[in-house]
Amino acid sequence: xxxxxxxxxxxxxxxxxxxxxxxxxxxxxxxxxxxxxxxxxxxxxxxxxxxxxxxxxxxxxxxxxxxxxxxxxxxxxxxxxxxxxxxxxxxxxxxxxxxxxxxxxxxxxxxxxxxxxxxxxxxxxxxxxxxxxxxxxxxxxxxxxxxxxxxxxxxxxxxxxxxxxxxxxxxxxxxxxxxxxxxxxxxxxxxxxxxxxxxxxxxxxxxxxxxxxxxxxxxxxxxxxxxxxxxxxxxxxxxxxxxxxxxxxxxxxxxxxxxxxxxxx
Amino acid sequence: xxxxxxxxxxxxxxxxxxxxxxxxxxxxxxxxxxxxxxxxxxxxxxxxxxxxxxxxxxxxxxxxxxxxxxxxxxxxxxxxxxxxxxxxxxxxxxxxxxxxxxxxxxxxxxxxxxxxxxxxxxxxxxxxxxxxxxxxxxxxxxxxxxxxxxxxxxxxxxxxxxxxxxxxxxxxxxxxxxxxxxxxxxxxxxxxxxxxxxxxxxxxxxxxxxxxxxxxxxxxxxxxxxxxxxxxxxxxxxxxxxxxxxxxxxxxxxxxxxxxxxxxxxxxxxxxxxxxxxxxxxxxxxxxxxxxxxxxxxxxxxxxxxxxxxxxxxxxxxxxxxxxxxxxxxxxxxxxxxxxxxxxxxxxxxxxxxxxxxxxxxxxxxxxxxxxxxxxxxxxxxxxxxx
Numbered sequence: 268x269x270x271x272x273x274x275x276x277x278x279x280x281x282x283x284x285x286x287x288x289x290x291x292x293x294x295x296x297x298x299x300x301x302x303x304x305x306x307x308x309x310x311x312x313x314x315x316x317x318x319x320x321x322x323x324x325x326x327x328x329x330x331x332x333x334x335x336x337x338x339x340x341x342x343x344x345x346x347x348x349x350x351x352x353x354x355x356x357x358x359x360x361x362x363x364x365x366x367x368x369x370x371x372x373x374x375x376x377x378x379x380x381x382x383x384x385x386x387x388x389x390x391x392x393x394x395x396x397x398x399x400x401x402x403x404x405x406x407x408x409x410x411x412x413x414x415x416x417x418x419x420x421x422x423x424x425x426x427x428x429x430x431x432x433x434x435x436x437x438x439x440x441x442x443x444x445x446x447x448x449x450x451x452x453x454x455x456x457x458x459x460x461x462x463x464x465x466x467x468x469x470x471x472x473x474x475x476x477x478x479x480x481x482x483x484x485x486x487x488x489x490x491x492x493x494x495x496x497x498x499x500x501x502x503x504x505x506x507x508x509x510x511x512x513x514x515x516x517x518x519x520x521x522x523x524x525x526x527x528x529x530x531x532x
Numbered sequence: 533x534x535x536x537x538x539x540x541x542x543x544x545x546x547x548x549x550x551x552x553x554x555x556x557x558x559x560x561x562x563x564x565x566x567x568x569x570x571x572x573x574x575x576x577x578x579x580x581x582x583x584x585x586x587x588x589x590x591x592x593x594x595x596x597x598x599x600x601x602x603x604x605x606x607x608x609x610x611x612x613x614x615x616x617x618x619x620x621x622x623x624x625x626x627x628x629x630x631x632x633x634x635x636x637x638x639x640x641x642x643x644x645x646x647x648x649x650x651x652x653x654x655x656x657x658x659x660x661x662x663x664x665x666x667x668x669x670x671x672x673x674x675x676x677x678x679x680x681x682x683x684x685x686x687x688x689x690x691x692x693x694x695x696x697x698x699x700x701x702x703x704x705x706x707x708x709x710x711x712x713x714x715x716x717x718x719x720x721x722x723x724x725x726x727x728x729x730x731x732x733x734x735x736x737x738x739x740x741x742x743x744x745x746x747x748x749x750x751x752x753x754x755x756x757x758x759x760x761x762x763x764x765x766x767x768x769x770x771x772x773x774x775x776x777x778x779x780x781x782x783x784x785x786x787x788x789x790x791x792x793x794x795x796x797x798x799x800x801x802x803x804x805x806x807x808x809x810x811x812x813x814x815x816x817x818x819x820x821x822x823x824x825x826x827x828x829x830x831x832x833x834x835x836x837x838x839x840x841x842x843x844x845x846x847x848x849x850x851x852x853x854x855x856x857x858x859x860x861x862x863x864x865x866x867x868x869x870x871x872x873x874x875x876x877x878x879x880x881x882x883x884x885x886x887x888x889x890x891x892x893x894x895x896x897x898x899x900x901x902x903x904x905x906x907x908x909x910x911x912x913x914x915x916x917x918x919x
Contacts, residue, residue: 319788323792376793
């Protein structure tokens with residue numbers, strides 16, 4: 268069923284490196300419209316690095332990312348920025364601009380890229396903050412709110428410009444189970460409500476099982492993807508030891524795997 | 533082979549000891565006593581103990597812990613060296629007689645220790661290092677120039693009303709770079725002026741040329757000292773703050789968020805910072821010069837016989853306006869250099885807390901050294917131009 272949908276982003280033979288050190292290679296997958304795509308793998312396997320290359324923060328050393336038929340990394344900066352206008356990104360820490368209030372954080376993209384009147388922007392900001400349950404914090408500064416609130420505010424900012432594709436970098440990391448479950452609900456609601464496609468980098472199994480319907484599993488030892496499919500399907504039927512260990516929270520992965528993975532953090 | 537540890541720290545603990553005996557299946561390592569870290573000297577198991585005296589592959593080295601008292605990580609450390617030695621001597625290491633907690637800890641430790649991965653900074657030859665540094669400097673110059681171009685583009689965009697900088701940010705930066713630095717600029721420049729006048733008067737008095745102290749203080753302040761001192765203060769105060777702020781933003785992914793959203797970092801973050809320093813520093817320089825001359829005035833009033841009006845008249849007769857203009861232009865360049873260098877260092881910084889400290893320190897050091905080097909360039913140029 269998934270394959271019938273339109274492909275939004277198509278990643279082919281991507282290689283990501285820091286200097287001479289290869290982080291991941293041979294990464295290929297299609298991001299289907301309306302799906303929630305999980306990038307899985309242990310700590311330090313290059314999940315966030317892959318995400319950074321998809322949103323224009325890290326140039327891959329080989330391979331390409333096609334967005335709507337255009338080779339993303341062959342475009343000039345201005346055009347890439349234009350493509351990014353379709354993206355909304357929630358960073359791991361929320362990444363709210365610390366010199367601005369929560370409201371100003373959400374308003375800034377609107378002020379920069381739309382010709383809306385201040386009144387309309389104010390209404391939109393309240394709406395977006397309302398959607399994530401943060402309307403009361405509109406005048407607070409990022410240092411005045413908790414980690415979970417920062418992520419929700421970051422989410423409000425990510426959806427400010429009505430993006431087609433949302434990227435989430437470890438949305439549940441560092442959150443308690445209840446806040447994390449609420450965030451999952453929110454992500455699902457937003458996907459259904461806004462019709463957005465979502466790429467989510469995570470190793471939080473409960474949240475992956477709840478929300479993701481497609482995905483890729485990156486291995487830290489061989490530096491390449493070793494499995495793909497929805498987290499639930501990988502959990503139920505994948506027989507690869509690395510994937511099974513990850514999906515079943517087993518500690519009996521070969522100890523080398525962990526050690527080598529740590530070196531790449 | 534038997535060994536006993538020498539010291540016996542407390543009366544109720546038995547010192548650790550071990551011995552190896554031959555058995556039918558191989559070897560047996562008997563362990564006795566209390567094995568406590570941080571009390572005794574560490575008991576060493578000689579790495580060659582098994583290979584030299586008990587060669588033989590396929591045999592088993594079993595541990596006999598019957599006489600073992602209390603133990604902690606010191607015991608595990610000893611066992612680990614035994615385990616490694618056993619592996620090296622091709623003996624099977626049999627630890628099933630050990631307490632299960634010790635077995636579990638021991639199982640975490642590998643039989644063979646891999647060589648720690650070498651740090652990536654390999655030793656390079658002298659020429660490779662010089663070449664690398666030269667390339668780095670050229671690359672850095674190019675990057676900084678590109679950054680300056682970006683900032684200027686941001687400035688043009690702002691002038692055209694393309695909304696690349698918030699006025700609020702500029703005003704906050706202007707306040708931080710200007711009015712809030714007045715006190716420290718006043719203190720430093722007042723003292724410098726006073727010191728110049730004091731030292732100058734002592735020397736000039738010998739030639740009965742005390743009146744020229746006005747020229748000394750005035751010209752030195754207007755042309756060199758106030759510009760330099762103000763620049764050094766701003767490098768330490770504002771340059772360091774810019775670098776720390778921008779590198780913290782880097783660590784918080786705030787810069788990434790700007791880039792992904794498509795908001796120009798140069799126009800949005802750097803422009804207000806650089807512009808505010810360029811706007812404020814020449815004004816601070818003028819103010820600092822006046823304060824410095826005032827410092828000289830106060831000392832002169834107490835040390836020489838001259839009327840207040842006479843002092844000021846003599847100062848303004850002796851110091852040409854061009855000296856002020858020269859200092860003013862220098863202050864502009866110093867401001868641009870300090871701000872751009874600090875912003876570039878902040879953007880280049882890593883993402884950890886330590887990197888913020890390093891960036892701030894580097895911005896201050898490069899700011900101060902750069903300002904003095906720039907001043908030397910200005911001195912040569914002024915000499916050539918006959919100013």
